[in-house]
Amino acid sequence: MMNLHLYMAQRISALVMAPLTLGHIAVMIYAVQGGLSAEEILGRTQGSVFWFLFYGSFVVAVSVHAAIGLRVIVHEHTGLRGAGLAAFTWGTGGLLLLMGARAVHAVTAGGAS
Amino acid sequence: MRYARTHPLWLAYVLHRVSGVALALFLPVHFWVLSYALTQPEKLNQFLSFADQPVVKVAEFGLVFLLAVHMAGGLRLMAMEWLPWSAPQKTLAAGAVGFAFLLSGSFFLQVISI
Amino acid sequence: MPEEAEKLEVSVWRGGADGAYETFQVPAYENQTILDVVSWIQQYADPTLTYRFACRVGMCGSCAMMVNGRPRWTCRTHIRTVVQDGAVQVGPLRNLPVIKDLAADMDPFFDKWVAAGGVHSPSATRHDPMEAIDPQETDRAEASAGIECINCSVCYAACDTVAGNPDYLGPAALQRAWTLYNDAKHDDRVNILDAVSGNGGCHNCHSMGSCTVYCPNELDPMSAIAGLKRETTRNFFRKRR
Numbered sequence: 001m002m003n004l005h006l007y008m009a010q011r012i013s014a015l016v017m018a019p020l021t022l023g024h025i026a027v028m029i030y031a032v033q034g035g036l037s038a039e040e041i042l043g044r045t046q047g048s049v050f051w052f053l054f055y056g057s058f059v060v061a062v063s064v065h066a067a068i069g070l071r072v073i074v075h076e077h078t079g080l081r082g083a084g085l086a087a088f089t090w091g092t093g094g095l096l097l098l099m100g101a102r103a104v105h106a107v108t109a110g111g112a113s
Numbered sequence: 114m115r116y117a118r119t120h121p122l123w124l125a126y127v128l129h130r131v132s133g134v135a136l137a138l139f140l141p142v143h144f145w146v147l148s149y150a151l152t153q154p155e156k157l158n159q160f161l162s163f164a165d166q167p168v169v170k171v172a173e174f175g176l177v178f179l180l181a182v183h184m185a186g187g188l189r190l191m192a193m194e195w196l197p198w199s200a201p202q203k204t205l206a207a208g209a210v211g212f213a214f215l216l217s218g219s220f221f222l223q224v225i226s227i
Numbered sequence: 228m229p230e231e232a233e234k235l236e237v238s239v240w241r242g243g244a245d246g247a248y249e250t251f252q253v254p255a256y257e258n259q260t261i262l263d264v265v266s267w268i269q270q271y272a273d274p275t276l277t278y279r280f281a282c283r284v285g286m287c288g289s290c291a292m293m294v295n296g297r298p299r300w301t302c303r304t305h306i307r308t309v310v311q312d313g314a315v316q317v318g319p320l321r322n323l324p325v326i327k328d329l330a331a332d333m334d335p336f337f338d339k340w341v342a343a344g345g346v347h348s349p350s351a352t353r354h355d356p357m358e359a360i361d362p363q364e365t366d367r368a369e370a371s372a373g374i375e376c377i378n379c380s381v382c383y384a385a386c387d388t389v390a391g392n393p394d395y396l397g398p399a400a401l402q403r404a405w406t407l408y409n410d411a412k413h414d415d416r417v418n419i420l421d422a423v424s425g426n427g428g429c430h431n432c433h434s435m436g437s438c439t440v441y442c443p444n445e446l447d448p449m450s451a452i453a454g455l456k457r458e459t460t461r462n463f464f465r466k467r468r
């Protein structure tokens with residue numbers, strides 16, 4: 001169940017995420033060398049404005065993108081529509097945004113020493 | 114009788130949908146684990162050592178593949194919709210899968226080469 | 228026929244939505260379309276069998292059915308190309324209500340054709356001079372690509388998005404909208420973009436391409452819908468400025 005505005009939100013969030021995804025995969029390929037540790041991850045990200053903006057915009061875009069994508073799939077497979085579908089869309093987007101914001105806060109806040 | 118529709122672009126559509134759902138289900142878990150970083154870093158480390166098992170590494174390879182294939186497939190769709198050239202869609206769809214294997218493959222080689 | 232012909236095992240949908248397949252033994256001939264087989268059953272085995280056809284030469288678009296789970300124009304499909312181990316299954320078109328047996332209710336299909344802005348509204352009257360159109364022009368070439376549509380609903384039956392979302396206008400109606408949008412002699416071109424931008428509009432398409440794969444006239448509704456997405460996107464940014 002899509003209209004022009006949902007479509008634009010879906011495609012614009014996708015365009016935002018394309019370079020971020022490539023960057024994220026590149027970081028992963030680099031970071032997993034020799035195993036991962038919390039200290040290593042935090043040493044890279046804590047107090048960094050760059051990584052805050054990088055993962056912050058990633059979380060915003062993915063919340064929009066996944067909420068709309070799941071909305072379409074739920075409508076096509078269960079027939080949910082109207083207020084129920086709207087609640088599902090906003091609920092999914094809100095939950096991802098909240099959990100994502102907590103994660104970004106946890107890995108980038110503080111420790112700028 | 115089942116509706117017969119298996120052709121390359123339909124498979125590309127199914128792959129895009131399945132990878133999208135899988136990523137959407139994985140994300141909350143990913144966020145939840147990361148949010149331990151500040152409050153309980155030892156829990157995050159516990160999780161990261163759990164992720165050292167070979168089975169989990171293969172699962173990680175799968176996740177990176179899903180991410181890469183969803184991105185490449187999405188770029189293919191947007192190119193088809195917005196750019197004037199659009200003819201070799203099957204080739205582009207196959208290219209998206211190949212590109213995803215390349216990316217997730219190099220990730221996999223890194224995780225197993227310790 | 229001189230000697231006892233080989234038999235085909237043909238199972239045909241009988242009844243409405245809660246019907247079932249019924250199997251008939253039909254003599255196999257050297258030259259035989261699916262429509263010939265269905266007609267044989269109606270003429271020699273069971274005169275109550277309901278099905279729809281008119282021209283028998285692929286012009287009118289009324290004989291489309293599901294054949295072995297695939298939508299096809301039955302008058303132009305040779306039985307030899309679909310028969311599997313001497314058997315074939317023929318059902319009413321997918322994604323449309325069944326009236327009876329092989330006849331599907333085409334009303335939703337044509338209603339959506341109109342809802343997508345598919346009714347031609349001329350830009351000039353008969354008293355105006357004739358407008359000169361260059362057939363090579365880009366717009367005209369896009370419009371010409373879609374005008375061979377015979378409204379058979381094969382693409383509509385092929386589309387999984389229609390199956391999951393009954394509001395979706397579907398490939399045929401949207402291709403018609405794209406054709407008119409590119410037609411210099413259509414008066415209402417901008418309104419088409421509004422008509423295809425609603426909840427059932429072109430943005431629901433997932434580009435799975437079954438429409439283009441199964442179109443019997445080898446048209447390309449998937450690309451026509453992509454054209455609508457492109458133009459509505461362009462219009463979206465133009466309005467903002």
